[in-house]
Amino acid sequence: MASPTPEELKNPARERSLFSTRAWVAAGFVLVLLGILAGRAAYLQIHKYQHFATRSQDNRVRVVAVPPPRGLIYDRNGLPLAVNLPSYRLEVTPSEVGRRLDAAGWDALLDRIGRWIEITEADRRRFHAERGRKRPFQPITLRFNLSDEEVARFAVHQYAFPGVQVVARPGRYYPRGGAAVHSVGYVGRISEKELKSLEDPENYSGSSHIGKTGVERHYESWLHGRVGLQHVEINAQGRALRILDEEPPEPGVDLLLSLDMGLQAVAEQALGDHTGAVVAIDPHTGDVLALVSKPTYDPNPFVNGIGAKAYRALLTDPDRPLFNRALTGRYPPGSTIKPFMGLAGLELGVTTPEKTLWAGPYYKLPNSERKYRDWKRGGHGRVNLHKSIVQSCDVYFYDLAYRMGIDRIHGFLSRFGFGQRLGIDATGESPGLLPSRTWKKGRHGVAWFPGDTVNVGIGQGFLLATPLQLASATATIAMRGKRFRPRLVRAVRRPGASRFEPLPPQALPPVVLRNPAWWDVVIEAMKDVTRKRNGTAWRIGRDAPYAIAAKTGTAQVFGLKEGQKYDAKKLHRKLHDHALFIAFAPADDPQIAVAVVVEHGGHGGSAAGPVARAVMDYHILGRAPEPRAPEEGDGRSLVVRR
Amino acid sequence: MKGSFEQSLQHGVENRLLRVARLDWPLFAAVLILAGLGLVVLYSASGGDLGVVQKQGIRLLIGLALLLGIAQVPADRLALWSPWIYALGLVLLVWVEAAGVIGKGAQRWLDLGVIRFQPSEIMKLAVPMMLAWYFSDRPLPPRWVDLLAAGVMVAVPAGLIAAQPDLGTAVLVGAAGLFVIFFAGIGWRLIGGLVALALAAAPVLWHFMHDYQRRRVLTLLNPESDPMGAGYHIIQSEIAIGSGGLYGKGWTNGTQSQLDFLPERSTDFIFAVFSEEFGFLGVLGLLALYAFIILRGLYIAANAQDTYARLLAGSLSLSFFVYCFVNMGMVSGILPVVGVPLPLISYGGTSMVTLMTAFGMLMSIHSHRRLLAR
Structure with a gap:
């Protein structure tokens, strides 16, 4: 057994004394360095005190x-x-x-x-x-x-107010x-x-x-x-x-x-004294070319806090200028829904372009005595889908809607963006209202009646749409199903960049029909609305150098009792019908889709149509239309619709 | 007679209490005073935010519980655990290097889902524990082989931490290891040689430093050269300390700190707040308190019964001193700016945990002495 050398053995006593020495050295080292810190503090706080006190007083960074x-x-x-x-x-x-x-x-x-x-x-x-x-x-x-x-006044007294x-x-x-x-x-x-x-x-x-x-x-x-x-x-x-x-x-x-302020001004001017909304969209991109809600208000006082009085005046103004009619306003689309209903009927196989119907003065549900009147007292006679759109026959669409049923109507119209927010890049967008069985049960606690469906067929009843939705859905027809998210911002310029870089348009899920020819059926009918002498907007398209596809609409504000007659002269203006108009042009190469709502304007063709025409003229021809004197003998504009 | 009996009885009760708690009362009292002072300063530094003080108070309580717990663990058992803790620390360091979460621009944090922590913090304790364990059954003063082995044990974790890059912590971990070697009895000539070597290696180190590290060193030499950039901290903190004068501006009355000129005034630069508000006399008191804790630690080390306990206690005490010195030296402008908090005063939980663990070890070493005749 080899014994280790003395150096390799542990020697506790020697180790302890060795450590003791080291501990003393360490203690000394610690005290010296702490002394240096104390010295540094003394140097800063005593020797240089005046210097630092002054700097802390005067020199503030x-x-x-x-x-x-x-x-x-x-x-x-x-x-x-x-x-x-x-x-x-x-x-x-x-x-x-x-x-x-x-x-x-x-x-x-x-x-x-x-x-x-x-x-x-x-x-x-x-x-x-x-x-x-x-x-x-x-x-x-x-x-x-x-x-x-x-x-200036404060500058004189500045000296008295440090800070x-x-x-x-x-x-x-x-x-x-x-x-x-x-x-x-x-x-x-x-x-x-x-x-x-x-x-x-x-x-x-x-x-x-x-x-x-x-x-x-x-x-x-x-x-x-x-x-x-x-x-x-x-x-x-x-x-x-x-x-x-x-x-x-x-x-x-x-x-x-994407807004064109020129177009915006034309639209606003064309609305005249009426309150209402105009939305114009470029169907190829979703660019919102004009978005008018009338009346407007000056945003400048809001920047630094509008006074309570001025704010109350805006709030209590009966014309509600703060209300964004174009995005938040929900209107019954009236007859402007008919082209979409027609597409629904074709797509669902409920009707065909050839199928005809005898349209009398009213429509009755089976086993019911309730009469759903047509706006034309004498009825339209034998009609097919085309004629029903051109003349805006109510009975045809009462029947069509009833046969489709609300569930299928709901499913088809939602593909066009009705009943949902389209996601425009601004605030206040309303989803409108696309009614369904479950919605009515949940909201009103009442079952859905077939009569509700009949009213929806002509854009009345529970159905509500915003002008933005109408314009976007019109653009979708113009593009034969291609859809884009409506947008207000089309390009951005980042800091330091010299030019704007365009943002790509955002496509929405398209509406694809089983037979694309059905688009043509409806578009042809919409063209005849402005082209044919019996179209409801014949006056609007009469002298236009480009083809317009359009549909008029009248939204009821005041419910008439059965048998009562609508007489504009006897009703307060606030109870007059809303006039609606949707259009796109040129019909075969669409550059603009427009939706116009003229509140309490009466008939869509005569009150809202000229607004849309002015907007399209400015956009397509680069000029506003000449103001025209109203002509005698133009029966259309005088027709008062129920 | 009766009085002295009662006295001795009382003494006995206290002794038993001490023995049960396994505490070194002078050290414990000093730690409590310092931590309490820390909360008072923190109240002012945070601009009177009681929420911050409360949060730190809770950390302090957790730290004290940790201290009490560790104090119950006999030093022999700490020795047994040492190599394993060291190994675990190394594995975690490598892990951080491999898959660490980027925190504060450097890979230091390990995310365990519930908690995020820095493995380098473990190494501040694990490295001295490992070296003390290594030397504990080897003849001292150490032989060349042992010195070389010890050098590797220090260099590997320090190198890994420096690569994170966290030069400040790497230096602290390295120092903790070197202190063990120093107490183990490395020859004076060798110490002199190593110091000379370190000085010679400085330019090489400079070469490997990151830009921001170089800037900190240059700033130290002339803070006015870059008053709004790297020099801003130093200038503002010197103004704070200097304007405190002999008596200070009074608690919560330091303009430099209250008006938000001092950066990091609750954490790394809290010494400047203290100096501004309590003046030179306050600084002397604080230094005395720190000196007491450090010297008490060395005293515990000198009275420890075995090599492991001695080396560990000695290294922990000097490490504590280094934290104090580096922080106060940096804040008062004699050392470059490195992120080292002021022990027991700065706001933060990590350093609290490490320090309280170290104090717990010191308590354990002192209170677990066997009653043997020396």
């Missing part, structure tokens, strides 16, 4: 958030719709005011400021809310949109006023609730406004951009001395809309 310039919005021809203009604000920086103030102290200061610049109760409340949220060196905007006079300054910052301005407000929308000040739901609050640290409605809201994340940071040296009075370093903000994306 702040990281200031720089809001990015919001992306601009143009119409399809480059006409500016939303821009940023410098506007003056009054900002308060609490840490620069001098001493720490309590709520009463702040109110006293606001009172003093109020002697030179008007400060409302709402301004006060917002100030206090922001004061609780922000760090003391972050400026709080007390007033937006100062007038030149206010700026209170007038600053110029870009503010949102809509140069066209209300012309496109129902699609562009507007921005407004960020509310506390919006602040809490922001995905990236850091990015909004310098921002005061956010998109509230329309494109401004839908594209908020693109339009806003990325916040920048500025390192600013500030003196004790809160004045910025110099910018030391800057990480510039990244501006928002500019948007090119």
Whole structure:
């Protein structure tokens, strides 16, 4: 057994003394280095105290958030719709005011400021809310949109208000006023609730406004951009001395809309004194060329908070200007639903183009005495599908709808986008209402009656559609089933880029028919609506240099009792029927599909048709139609429909 | 007579309590005072946010429970576990390298679904444990072979951590290992040689450093060269410390910190908040408290009964010192900026867990001494 050498043996006593020495050395080492730290502290805090105390007093470097310039919005021809203009604000920086103030102290200061610049109760409340949220060196905007006079008045007294300054910052301005407000929308000040739901609050640290409605809201994340940071040296009075370093903000994306403001103006003008809506779509892309909801309102007062009085005036206006008729308005489509019903009948095999029917003055369900009247008192005589669309025969479609049944109607119409949101890139879109058995049971707790189906057949009853849905469905007929998601933004310009890059159109699931020839059956009928002398819109297409496929519609607002006669002269205007009109043109090479609703306009052909014609003329011919004197002997326009 | 009896009875009760809790009361008291002070400073640094203080208070309680638990584990058992903990740590490090989650731009975090943690944190304890275990049944001062083996045991994890890249932690882990070797009795001449070698290797290290690491070193030499970039932290923190003066601006009255000039003021730069508000006298008190804890640790090490306990206690104490020194040195501008929190004061849970585990080990080493005549 080989014994290890003495060095290889463990020697506890020697190890302990060895460690002891090392521990003493370590302790000394520790004390020396801690002494160095103490020395460093003494050097900074005693020797250089004056130097650092001064620097801490006077030299303040702040990281200031720089809001990015919001992306601009143009119409399809480059006409500016939303821009940023410098506007003056009054900002308060609490840490620069001098001493720490309590709520009463702040109110006293606001009172003093109020002697030179008007400060409302709402301004006060917002100030206090922001004061609780922000760090003391972050400026709080007390007033937006100062007038030149206010700026001048405050400048004279600036010396008395350290930490209170007038600053110029870009503010949102809509140069066209209300012309496109129902699609562009507007921005407004960020509310506390919006602040809490922001995905990236850091990015909004310098921002005061956010998109509230329309494109401004839908594209908020693109339009806003990325916040920048500025390192600013500030003196004790809160004045910025110099910018030391800057990480510039990244501006928002500019948007090119599909709207044509010229077309928009033509449509609005053509509506005249009536309230109503016009939606025009490019069937090949889903581009919304015009989106009019009349009356409109000026979005500019909303940007910095509209006064309570002005807001109440808008809210209580009987014409409801804030209501977006084009996207949110739900109207009975009336007879404009007939081409779709006709397609449904063909596709479902319930009717054929050849099949005829004797159309008397009314329709009766089997085993029922209830009379469903035709608008034409004498009836249309023997009709087929073509003639029923051209003359807008009600009895034919009562019968067709009854034989199809509501379930199959629901299934077919939903393929055109009725009863659902199409997903337009703005806010406020309504899904309309495409009724079904389950819907009625759930909503009204009552079973579906065959009579309900009969009414749906002529676009009345429970069926409701938005002007956008009507325009989009019309575009679908024009494209023989091809569908696109309606869109307001067709191209974007990213920061730094010199040109707009177009966005690809978004296709929706197409409507495919068993026999594509059925498209032609319905389109031919729609062409004859404006082409044939007995078409319901003969006057609209009479002198047009291009072919128009169209359908008129009249939506009942006021229910007449059986046997009662509709007499426009005796009814209050608010109870007059809505006039509807859908059309696309040129019929064989569609460039535009239009839906027009003229509220309380009476008959679709005479009230809504000219609006659609004006829109199509402007788009296709590049000019508005000549105003014409109404002609005598033009029976169509005088026909009053039930 | 009676009085002295009662006194001795009381003494006995306390002793039993101590023995049951397995605590070293002077060390425990100092840790409690320091942690309590930490919460007070944190209240100010967070701008009066009680939620933050409460969160840290809960972490402190968890840490103290951990400390008490570890203190019950006899040092012999710690020794037995050491190689396994070390091996586990190595595996996790390699795993992080392979499939780590990208966190803070570097691969450091391991996501176990429930918790995310840094395996490098384990190594701060596992490396000294491993080396103490390795030397515990070998003759000391160590032979060349053992030194070489120990060097590899330190270099491998340190290298892996440096590759993450987390140079700061790599240096701390390396230091913890080197302290064991130092206490094991490596020759002074060799120490001198290694120091010389390290100095000579500095340019090589410089070559391998990332840009941001170089910038930190350059910034240290002249913070004013880049006042808004890398120098911003240092300048603002020096202003905070210096403007504190002798007596400080008073608790919650530090303008540098309250007005948001100090970056990371609840975490890595909390020492600047403390210095601004409590002044030079406060700093001296804090340094004294740290010195007491470190020296008490060395005292425990010197009185430990076996080699493992001695080496581990010595290394843990010096590591604690290094954390203090690196953080305060960085905040006061004599060391480059590395992400090391101020022990027991900075806001954060990871460092709390590591520190309390280490203190638990020190307590265990001190309280599990067998009653033997020395």
